[in-house]
Amino acid sequence: MSMKRKPPTDNVRRVISLGNNFRGVTTNKRDRLVQFESEQERKLILLLERDPSVVDYVSQPETLIFSDGKGRQRRYTPDFQVWRVNGKIELHEVTVQSRRESHESLHEREAAAQLICQERGWQYVVHTDQTLPSDWEYASLDFLSAFRTQCYADIESANWWLEKLKGRGQIHPKLVLSQLEPGMKVNVLITSLYYMLWHGEIEMNWRQPFFWQGDFHLGASIWLPEGGER
Structure with missing residues (x-):
């Protein structure tokens, strides 16, 4: 019987293998294990590590449940949750700009995440390959x-x-x-x-x-x- 490797503590799931995607695990500034499933996500990790306003962050923090435009229930796990020194909390998503522009479902989940964060007093931040370091x-x-x-x-x-x-x-x-x-x-x-x-x-x-x-x-x-x- 095969054994499934558990995700790091406070991660709701393991990162997904898409065949050739760049994925792995690293340790953040608070010695927390953090996952990434693309090179773009790793770029964001490097920025979070350097940012002195970031106290801590976790990958795959929670699964949000929302209804799409047709009333169907959807599930969405943001890439990171970030805690700032000023007490603010943020959810961060990393995506590819071309995919973001061509998939309506991504706009729906972004809108849902924005609303959920607004209700909690949090902020929702989207990063793309066009905004991250290169x-x-x-x-x-x-x-x-x-x-x-x-x-x-x-x-x-x-x-x-x-x-x-x-x-x-x-x-x-x-x-x-x-x-x-x-x-x-x-x-x-x-x-x-x-x-x-x-x-x-x-x-x-x-x-x-x-x-x-x-x-x-x-x-x-x-x-x-x-x-x-x-």
Whole structure:
């Protein structure tokens, strides 16, 4: 007898295999297991991870029941539920714009979800492949997400970066690293930079190439955010 794998805690179902869809499980900022069943959903996860206004989020949070235009009962499970630091709660859906435009049933379920959220005092948010990150932004998010955890935070390295960037404006990372003092470890400084970029302590242009063939892109630049000097 085959055994069905249970979904993560607080998920009402497992993600669906459509044959060639990009799906998996990851751990979010609150050490909660989160599912995704498309590359677009994973892009949203990366954005939620970076967003400091997001306290927590869960995938496949609940199944909404509503009636369609013909009076038939329908069931719909949004992709994510999000909790904000200001106490607001949101349901998020990820879809493909072309599919959204061509399927009337998607408009009906969106309208139903909007109404349910309005009654609860929540917000309903729809993301598409046209609004989610792509190209260089997605590449940088994907790479830097590996350095988002606290183990890559280093106080000495962080202070070094902040001191070297003070009053410099936009500058290439290698020009800053050329000022390395004896005894400092380049690898620790670089992973610390990645951590700080992810958390917005140092800024970069996310929509321009930053990495190229295992190194910083020639056009990469970093700078302190406004008011970011300690």
